[in-house]
Amino acid sequence: MAGRQGASVKKKVADYMTGEVTSIKANESMLEACRLLETRPFRHLPVVNEKGHIVGILSDRDLVNIDVFTGIAANLDDKDKKEATVEEFMHNVVFVAQPEDDLAAAGLLMKQNRVGALPVIDDMFSNKLVGILSYIDILRAYIDLSAQKNTTTIKPLYTEDLLNNWQERLEIGFPAGYREAVLTADEPINSLSYCIPFQHPVHSDFVVFARWNDQLFSFKRNQVAIYQISGNEKPEFTFEDFAAWQKLVHKAADRAFFDG
């Protein structure tokens, strides 16, 4: 439950990197590298040795001096063009990340060094390429983070402690499924205006846990049941089972939204 209290868990590089990364071998032809960079949606191509260990990187910005038609640097003579390999054009990799690294720190590394992507390696000794992290991945992480924060502010702050406290003070037994529903909901569950339980102002034996239009939905003191109260009228018994009740009213609410 710790992750639901607004204190977000720090993300790792592994959470957002692309694991299945297209790479090219250092001894392959430059023509092939250009073809990949010109035709595929990515802008960075890691270069590996026979063992799959990172040895360099090519970016589409490196193609500045390369003839788009032959894929080979214009200033090489014909003999060299045929034999030009990736190795001759790649950059040495200076900045890398590891899957367990802090994602935010990896983003700052990119910003400070003006690189758009970091090859991800399994460990500093073997340099085995296991993925690539691009700035786009961190934009995604930022969007997720914002969505999570927005949700947190809308969502009623249900906690185990809070529910225990209310249960004790109001002497109610929560129906099966209620705790789980309010504690583990992925989305804000305020479409039916669930509220932190409070004692009904007129019917003191009833504890309101949700409201919708002029309906108050309540638990009854010393009972495990759900009652519906319209205005100041007499409470009507609806369900013993929270999940079944939830299903019914959500359906009714959905229908009302569509009809409205």
Place this chain on the structure above:
Amino acid sequence: MSIVEDYMSTAVQAIDQSLTIEQALKKFSDDGVRHIPVVNEANKVVGIISDRDKRNIELSMQIFEDKQIADQVNKAPVSDIMKRDVTCASADTELAEAARIMIDLKIGALPVLENEKLSGIISYTDILQAYADES
């Protein structure tokens, strides 16, 4: 949540649309900027050029290898090569929304407008910083 205003840079360099391609491309050499908005005389954004446009121009120069054509290209107005449909943000756009636009349109920066006039630029590096600050 952060908005564009919190992270945009306001010291934004812009290119007047009447500049030549040669004059415009020189602006990229100084400080490593990658996107420069193009404005008209009223400081309204009419286009944007990126260092990738610079790359494409340089490539075509190499291919032509003809001094006369190269001269013609260099002397042409920057409005001939700029990207015209520029997506902009405003200062109160949510930063997450700016990030979404950058991903969807595959662009690295958005000019920021205030009353239709250029007031700054927000780039992906600003969002890398925001992520570090907020996570």
